[in-house]
Amino acid sequence: MDKLKVNIGNLFLKNPVMTASGTFGNGKEYTDFIDLSRLGGICVKGTTIHDRQGNAYPRMAETPSGMLNAVGLQNKGVNYFAEKIYPEIKDYDTNIIVNVSGSTIEDYVACTERLVELDKIPAIELNISCPNVKEGGMAFGTCTTSAAAVTKAVRRVWNRPLIVKLSPNVTDITEIARAVEAEGADSVSLINTLMGMAIDIHRRRPKLSTVTGGLSGPCVKPVAVRMVWQTYNAVKIPIIGMGGISCWEDAIEFILAGATAIQIGTYNFIDPTISVKVVDGIKQYLDRNGISSVKELIGALEV
Numbered sequence: 613m614d615k616l617k618v619n620i621g622n623l624f625l626k627n628p629v630m631t632a633s634g635t636f637g638n639g640k641e642y643t644d645f646i647d648l649s650r651l652g653g654i655c656v657k658g659t660t661i662h663d664r665q666g667n668a669y670p671r672m673a674e675t676p677s678g679m680l681n682a683v684g685l686q687n688k689g690v691n692y693f694a695e696k697i698y699p700e701i702k703d704y705d706t707n708i709i710v711n712v713s714g715s716t717i718e719d720y721v722a723c724t725e726r727l728v729e730l731d732k733i734p735a736i737e738l739n740i741s742c743p744n745v746k747e748g749g750m751a752f753g754t755c756t757t758s759a760a761a762v763t764k765a766v767r768r769v770w771n772r773p774l775i776v777k778l779s780p781n782v783t784d785i786t787e788i789a790r791a792v793e794a795e796g797a798d799s800v801s802l803i804n805t806l807m808g809m810a811i812d813i814h815r816r817r818p819k820l821s822t823v824t825g826g827l828s829g830p831c832v833k834p835v836a837v838r839m840v841w842q843t844y845n846a847v848k849i850p851i852i853g854m855g856g857i858s859c860w861e862d863a864i865e866f867i868l869a870g871a872t873a874i875q876i877g878t879y880n881f882i883d884p885t886i887s888v889k890v891v892d893g894i895k896q897y898l899d900r901n902g903i904s905s906v907k908e909l910i911g912a913l914e915v
C-alpha cells in the first residue's frame with residue numbers, strides 16, 4: 613500500500629486518513645468498530661494541563677447537515693492522560709497525536725512538557741481556538757501575534773513534529789498560517805469549528821448553554837475546502853485538511869485543494885467505520901485512475 617503513504621515533515625503516515633480531535637475519544641472507544649492500525653493517525657481529545665469539567669448541558673445541538681457543540685474541552689488533564697490512557701494506547705500501530713489546548717501560553721507549554729516524556733507520541737496538534745484568558749478571552753488563533761507567540765513558546769520545548777490547528781473564525785486564515793509557519797510549525801491543520809448559534813423558538817432560549825458554539829459536519833465543508841486551498845497557496849508547510857468529510861470523494865477534494873492528509877470528525881458519530889471506508893475509497897480511486905501515489909494529487913487542482 614505504498615501508494616497511500618504521505619508524510620508531514622518527519623511524521624510518516626501509512627495513509628492520509630486520520631480522525632479529528634474530540635470526535636474519536638482516545639481511539640480505544642472505536643476498537644469494537646474498526647481496526648485502528650488501518651488509520652494514518654488518531655488525534656486524541658483536547659488535553660489540558662489541569663482537568664476540566666467542560667461546559668454545562670445542553671452542549672450539543674443538531675443542525676441541518678451538521679451539529680453545534682460547546683463541550684468545552686472536558687478532559688482529565690495531561691497527568692491522567694500520561695498515567696492512565698497513554699499506557700493503553702501507546703502500542704497501537706498508528707500515529708497517536710495529542711491535541712493540546714490551554715488558556716494561557718504557560719498552560720500550553722506545561723502540557724507539552726509533560727508530553728515530551730512520552731516517547732510514543734510522534735506529534736502534537738496545538739488547538740489555538742481556545743480563549744486566551746490573559747488577553748480578554750479572544751481565541752489565540754484569531755490574531756497573528758498570539759498565534760505566533762503560542763507556537764514559538766511550544767516550539768522551544770517540543771522538537772517532534774508540531775501541527776498547529778487553525779481557527780476558521782478569522783477574516784484571513786492565510787495570515788495566521790504564515791505567522792505560525794514563521795515560528796516553526798511543521799504543519800497546519802484546518803479547520804476547527806465555525807462559530808454558530810441556534811435558538812429553541814418555543815422556549816425562546818438558545819439551544820446551547822453557552823449560547824454560541826462550534827459548527828461542524830458536512831455543512832462546513834465548502835468553507836473548509838476554500839480555506840485549505842487559500843492556505844496551500846500561502847505557505848510551504850504541509851496542510852492537514854478537515855471539515856465535513858463524510859466520504860472518500862470529500863477526502864480527494866481536500867487533497868486536490870492542497871491537503872497532504874485529512875481528518876474526519878463529526879461523521880464518526882454517524883458512521884463509526886467511515887475512516888476505513890475513506891482509506892479504501894482513496895485506494896480504489898488511485899487504482900482506477902492509474903495513479904501511483906496519492907502525493908501526485910496534493911494541490912493538483914487545476915484552476
Ligand SMILES: Cc1cc2nc3c(=O)[nH]c(=O)nc-3n(C[C@H](O)[C@H](O)[C@H](O)COP(=O)(O)O)c2cc1C
Pocket residue numbers: 632633634635657658659681683685711739777803804805827828829830832854855856857875876877878879
Ligand atoms: C464534539 C466535538 C468535540 C471537539 N473537540 C475538539 C478538541 O478537543 N480539540 C480540537 O482541536 N478540535 C475539536 N473539535 C473540532 C474537530 O476536531 C474538527 O476540527 C471539526 O469538527 C471539523 O471537522 P468535522 O466537520 O469533520 O467534524 C471538536 C468537534 C466536535 C464535533
